[in-house]
Amino acid sequence: xxxDLESDRALxxxxxxxxxxxxxxxxxxxxxxxxxxxxxxxxxxxxALGVSRNTLREAFRLLSHEGLLVQELNRGVFVRVPTxxxxxxxxxxxxxxxxxxxxxxxxxxxxxxxxxxMAACLRAAGEAExxxxxxxxxxxxxxxxxxxxxxxxxxRIDGLMRRLLAELRxxxxxxxxxxRFHEPYVLRNRELFELIRAGDGPGAExxxxxxxxxxxxxxxxxxxxxxxxxxxxxxxx
Amino acid sequence: xxxDLESDRALxxxxxxxxxxxxxxxxxxxxxxxxxxxxxxxxxxxxALGVSRNTLREAFRLLSHEGLLVQELNRGVFVRVPTxxxxxxxxxxxxxxxxxxxxxxxxxxxxxxxxxxMAACLRAAGEAExxxxxxxxxxxxxxxxxxxxxxxxxxRIDGLMRRLLAELRxxxxxxxxxxRFHEPYVLRNRELFELIRAGDGPGAExxxxxxxxxxxxxxxxxxxxxxxxxxxxxxxx
DNA sequence: ATCAGGGGATTGTTGAACAATCCCCCAATA
DNA sequence: TATTGGGGGATTGTTCAACAATCCCCTGAT
Numbered sequence: 001x002x003x004d005l006e007s008d009r010a011l012x013x014x015x016x017x018x019x020x021x022x023x024x025x026x027x028x029x030x031x032x033x034x035x036x037x038x039x040x041x042x043x044x045x046x047x048a049l050g051v052s053r054n055t056l057r058e059a060f061r062l063l064s065h066e067g068l069l070v071q072e073l074n075r076g077v078f079v080r081v082p083t084x085x086x087x088x089x090x091x092x093x094x095x096x097x098x099x100x101x102x103x104x105x106x107x108x109x110x111x112x113x114x115x116x117x118m119a120a121c122l123r124a125a126g127e128a129e130x131x132x133x134x135x136x137x138x139x140x141x142x143x144x145x146x147x148x149x150x151x152x153x154x155x156r157i158d159g160l161m162r163r164l165l166a167e168l169r170x171x172x173x174x175x176x177x178x179x180r181f182h183e184p185y186v187l188r189n190r191e192l193f194e195l196i197r198a199g200d201g202p203g204a205e206x207x208x209x210x211x212x213x214x215x216x217x218x219x220x221x222x223x224x225x226x227x228x229x230x231x232x233x234x235x236x237x
Numbered sequence: 238x239x240x241d242l243e244s245d246r247a248l249x250x251x252x253x254x255x256x257x258x259x260x261x262x263x264x265x266x267x268x269x270x271x272x273x274x275x276x277x278x279x280x281x282x283x284x285a286l287g288v289s290r291n292t293l294r295e296a297f298r299l300l301s302h303e304g305l306l307v308q309e310l311n312r313g314v315f316v317r318v319p320t321x322x323x324x325x326x327x328x329x330x331x332x333x334x335x336x337x338x339x340x341x342x343x344x345x346x347x348x349x350x351x352x353x354x355m356a357a358c359l360r361a362a363g364e365a366e367x368x369x370x371x372x373x374x375x376x377x378x379x380x381x382x383x384x385x386x387x388x389x390x391x392x393r394i395d396g397l398m399r400r401l402l403a404e405l406r407x408x409x410x411x412x413x414x415x416x417r418f419h420e421p422y423v424l425r426n427r428e429l430f431e432l433i434r435a436g437d438g439p440g441a442e443x444x445x446x447x448x449x450x451x452x453x454x455x456x457x458x459x460x461x462x463x464x465x466x467x468x469x470x471x472x473x474x
Numbered sequence: 475a476t477c478a479g480g481g482g483a484t485t486g487t488t489g490a491a492c493a494a495t496c497c498c499c500c501a502a503t504a
Numbered sequence: 505t506a507t508t509g510g511g512g513g514a515t516t517g518t519t520c521a522a523c524a525a526t527c528c529c530c531t532g533a534t
Contacts, residue, residue, distance in 0.1 A: 065302040074526045311495045
């Protein structure tokens with residue numbers, strides 16, 4: 001009974017204009033419509049979306065705290081360009097969070113919903129791969145790892161992981177050839193899922209550690225060469 | 238040479254008005270001037286600080302994303318009142334971060350600066366204890382654990398830990414008798430420091446685990462009874 | 475090629491205004 | 505007594521217009 005009421009709560013939660021604007025911009029950024037390094041000019045975007053500068057600036061502030069935008073005083077806001085150090089740090093934190101989450105596998109943390117959600121991610125990844133939609137494939141893979149972090153059962157970890165993976169998508173946008181960075185991990189995610197479903201915490205942790213090491217290495221190998229290709233300013237239109 | 242230039246960088250980084258306002262409010266909140274549950278009215282605070290509502294709202298937004306304030310649509314902003322679940326989650330994440338940081342102790346992570354900073358925190362804690370300044374004692378203890386987290390060498394972990402410990406200070410403000418919650422840990426922090434200085438990672442991790450378990454238990458024991466004592470609205474003046 | 479300076483564009487901040495919403499008090503009713 | 509319904513005032517959400525401060529780029533002088 002009370003569950004029904006709780007489920008209706010989402011409908012009741014209204015969003016402010018700034019939050020809706022932030023949703024739109026977040027989607028555009030993660031889609032690559034606004035690539036890393038792009039400058040978001042208040043006048044142009046505010047005019048296009050039909051919101052005032054003040055409201056738009058609140059949306060900018062929201063996304064800045066998610067790590068997607070950086071604000072430079074008197075210069076404007078830019079889509080963040082993750083550095084090599086950022087990549088290293090992102091994977092350092094991923095190792096910390098994800099390895100701990102799977103190591104502590106217990107029947108309680110493995111609520112049926114968790115496995116179902118992970119399986120859904122793998123299914124979505126398979127469909128994206130078949131359709132050769134590499135951006136969707138990256139989204140599904142990333143969502144899979146968000147579910148792994150969710151095994152820890154911590155709202156704060158969930159929030160950190162969400163920000164982390166959003167940044168990681170920026171990293172992917174810096175480079176071309178998304179297929180190369182996403183496709184190989186479909187199979188590995190499936191194998192990882194099997195270890196988790198079997199409740200083999202230590203095995204999953206070892207598998208995940210090499211997984212993350214490999215991914216980081218592959219990313220860094222091409223990252224230095226790809227960086228200069230990003231234009232540091234300019235309109236997206 | 239380049240270090241000198243880097244050190245001057247802080248002086249060069251100007252802050253916007255909203256950020257300066259956020260600094261002031263953050264200090265007030267952590268001092269307890271605005272206790273948890275307090276409502277921060279735009280008109281009153283904006284008038285007192287001499288900033289416009291728009292600027293003040295940007296400051297509110299900053300602090301909301303740090304977890305110190307909560308914004309309720311059309312109702313206003315309030316100093317956050319951490320729940321029992323929050324306390325549990327805060328300590329869950331602390332265990333995750335701090336235990337991992339000390340377990341991975343290596344000569345490289347133990348740069349001389351790290352030990353010096355930790356020793357300075359212990360010194361400050363001793364002085365605060367002697368002066369019976371329990372609020373300062375809590376600050377010093379908390380700073381000590383921020384330095385432990387910093388051993389991981391990760392900017393993102395540092396940021397997470399900073400937010401976490403700010404929330405923890407809110408928890409302390411909910412309850413009276415700060416002495417009871419801070420004084421016993423001065424000694425334990427000293428012992429923990431010795432283990433870290435000796436490079437005994439596993440030993441420090443074990444010590445820290447029981448430390449955090451004890452702290453959480455002690456907090457939760459009195460938290461449920463203390464909660465009702467917090468007034469949910471009212472001016473601080 | 476480097477440096478100085480000026481004009482234009484953009485941002486930072488404020489103040490005012492209006493609608494929407496909420497909170498509190500009071501009366502009416504069962 | 506307890507609950508319901510309805511103002512009235514205060515506060516928030518949002519927009520707009522304006523001005524100062526700052527930055528960027530172009531031009532010209534050395």
